[in-house]
Amino acid sequence: MSVNQEWTPNIVAFCCNWCSYAGADLAGSGRMNYPANVKIIRIPCSCRLNPLFVLRAFQRGADGVILCGCHPGDCHYSTGNYYARRRMTMLFSMLDYLGIERGRTRVEWVSAAEGAKFAATMNDFVKTITDLGENKKLEDLRCKK
Amino acid sequence: MQEMIKERVLTLINEGAADRVLAWETGEFFYDRTPKFFDKNNVNDLKYDSFCGANVTKYLIAEMPKEGKTIVLVKPCDSYSLNQLCTEHRVNREKVYALGVGCRGKIDVEKLRTMGIKGITAITEEGDTLTVSTLYGEKKVARKDALLDKCLCCKGKEHKGVDEVIGDSEETSVGDKFEMVAKLEAMTPDERFEFWRGELSKCIRCNACRNVCPACSCIKCVFDNPKSGVDNKAAADDFEENMFHIIRAYHVAGRCTDCGECSRVCPQGIPLHLLNRKMIKDINELYGDYQAGAEIGQRHPLTDYTLSDDEPSVVHERGGANA
Numbered sequence: 042m043s044v045n046q047e048w049t050p051n052i053v054a055f056c057c058n059w060c061s062y063a064g065a066d067l068a069g070s071g072r073m074n075y076p077a078n079v080k081i082i083r084i085p086c087s088c089r090l091n092p093l094f095v096l097r098a099f100q101r102g103a104d105g106v107i108l109c110g111c112h113p114g115d116c117h118y119s120t121g122n123y124y125a126r127r128r129m130t131m132l133f134s135m136l137d138y139l140g141i142e143r144g145r146t147r148v149e150w151v152s153a154a155e156g157a158k159f160a161a162t163m164n165d166f167v168k169t170i171t172d173l174g175e176n177k178k179l180e181d182l183r184c185k186k
Numbered sequence: 187m188q189e190m191i192k193e194r195v196l197t198l199i200n201e202g203a204a205d206r207v208l209a210w211e212t213g214e215f216f217y218d219r220t221p222k223f224f225d226k227n228n229v230n231d232l233k234y235d236s237f238c239g240a241n242v243t244k245y246l247i248a249e250m251p252k253e254g255k256t257i258v259l260v261k262p263c264d265s266y267s268l269n270q271l272c273t274e275h276r277v278n279r280e281k282v283y284a285l286g287v288g289c290r291g292k293i294d295v296e297k298l299r300t301m302g303i304k305g306i307t308a309i310t311e312e313g314d315t316l317t318v319s320t321l322y323g324e325k326k327v328a329r330k331d332a333l334l335d336k337c338l339c340c341k342g343k344e345h346k347g348v349d350e351v352i353g354d355s356e357e358t359s360v361g362d363k364f365e366m367v368a369k370l371e372a373m374t375p376d377e378r379f380e381f382w383r384g385e386l387s388k389c390i391r392c393n394a395c396r397n398v399c400p401a402c403s404c405i406k407c408v409f410d411n412p413k414s415g416v417d418n419k420a421a422a423d424d425f426e427e428n429m430f431h432i433i434r435a436y437h438v439a440g441r442c443t444d445c446g447e448c449s450r451v452c453p454q455g456i457p458l459h460l461l462n463r464k465m466i467k468d469i470n471e472l473y474g475d476y477q478a479g480a481e482i483g484q485r486h487p488l489t490d491y492t493l494s495d496d497e498p499s500v501v502h503e504r505g506g507a508n509a
Contacts, residue, residue, distance in 0.1 A: 092436055100425055123491035126498060131439055131465060134501040135432060138464045140379025143502040178379055181425035
C-alpha cells in the first residue's frame, strides 16, 4: 500500500471525567509525550458513550476510537463502567462481524493516577492505527473535505 | 382450525371477555395475510392458515389506549414477541387475551417462485404435500421445501405465557440456527466485509424491517430525525447503509426474540436476521444463555452486568487466525 506521506491518523479518545481525563491531565503536567493527533472528548462517565458516538466519530473521519474509563469497581457512579463494558463488547463484536478491522476500537481502563499508562496507551494505539492505515471501510464520503 | 378459532373468538366476545380480535385477513393476493382487527360483526373474514407468517403483536401497541380487552392470535414464535412487549411496558398484559394457535410452519410463496413455479393461481395442502395450481398446470411440492426460513430454525412449538392454546403444532426446525453466523465468523475480516457490502448495498431503505420489528417500537425513531444523517429514504452512500443496519441491530440487541420478521419482509432479500443472531450468539456465549421474551419481566443482558464480565478486547482475541 502506498502510504500518503502526509497522512497521520485521527484518533478520538473518549475519556471519563473522573479518572481518565484526570489521568490525561497528569500525563500533561508530568511532561509525558503522546501524539497530538489524539483528540480527547470528555464524557461524564464511560457509560455515557452511546455506541452511536463511536460510529459518528468514524463517519466524521476518525481512524480509531478509544474509550478510557475508571477501572471496573472504581466508577464514580459505582456501576457505570460495568454497563459500558458490556455495551462496547457487543459493539466491537458487531463491527468485527461486519469486517471492520479489529484494533480500530479499544477500551482501556485508566485511573487518575495513571498518567504514564495514559501516555503509553495512546502511543501504542496511535501506532496500531498508523499500521492499519486510513479508515476506508467505515468512512462517509460526504464528510470528506 | 380456522373454524375452531372463529367459534372460540365469538364465544369470548359474546361472554364479554374481550371486545375485538387481532388476527389476519386476506390481502391483495390470495396468499397475502395482513393483520386486521375484527369485532363480532366481521369475525367471519378472519383467516388462519399456512400463509399467516406475519407477526401481529406489534399492532397491539396502538390498541392500548382503547377501552376493553383485545384477543390476539399468537403462533409460538409470536408469543415471545408479546412477552417482550409486555416486559417493556409497551403492551399492558391485562388488556390482552393471548390465544395461542397451533403452527405447522408457514409457507413462503417466494420460495415457490424461486423454484421456477410461475403464475400461481391457488395452493392447496394435503398432509405434507402442496398442490400448486398455476396458469401452466399443476405442480406438487413437499411442504417442508416451501417453508419460511424462520420456520426452519424455529425456537420450538411451545406457546410461552398465553392464556389458552387452540390446535396442534408440529416441529419444523431442521438445524442449527447459528450455522450461518458461525460460517461468517470463520471468514477473514475482508471476506466478511465483502459479504456484508454485497448484501447491504441492496438496501433501498424502505424501512420495512424497522416497521415490522416488534422490538423496534419507539414512537420517535432515530431514523426519522433529519439531523441523524441516516434519515434518507434512499441511502446516499455506503456508510449510510452500514450505519442503518448496525444501529438497528444494536438497538434490538438483547431484546430481539429472533422472530425472523426482518428477513421475511425485506423486499431485497437481505439476510438481516444474521446480524441479530450474531448478537444473540455473543450474548449467549459471553453472558450466559438468554432468550428474549421467554417470560415477562426478564432483565435483559445489556441492562445488567456481573463483576467478572470479559473485557471488550475479548472479541478481538477470539477467532485467532483471522485477526
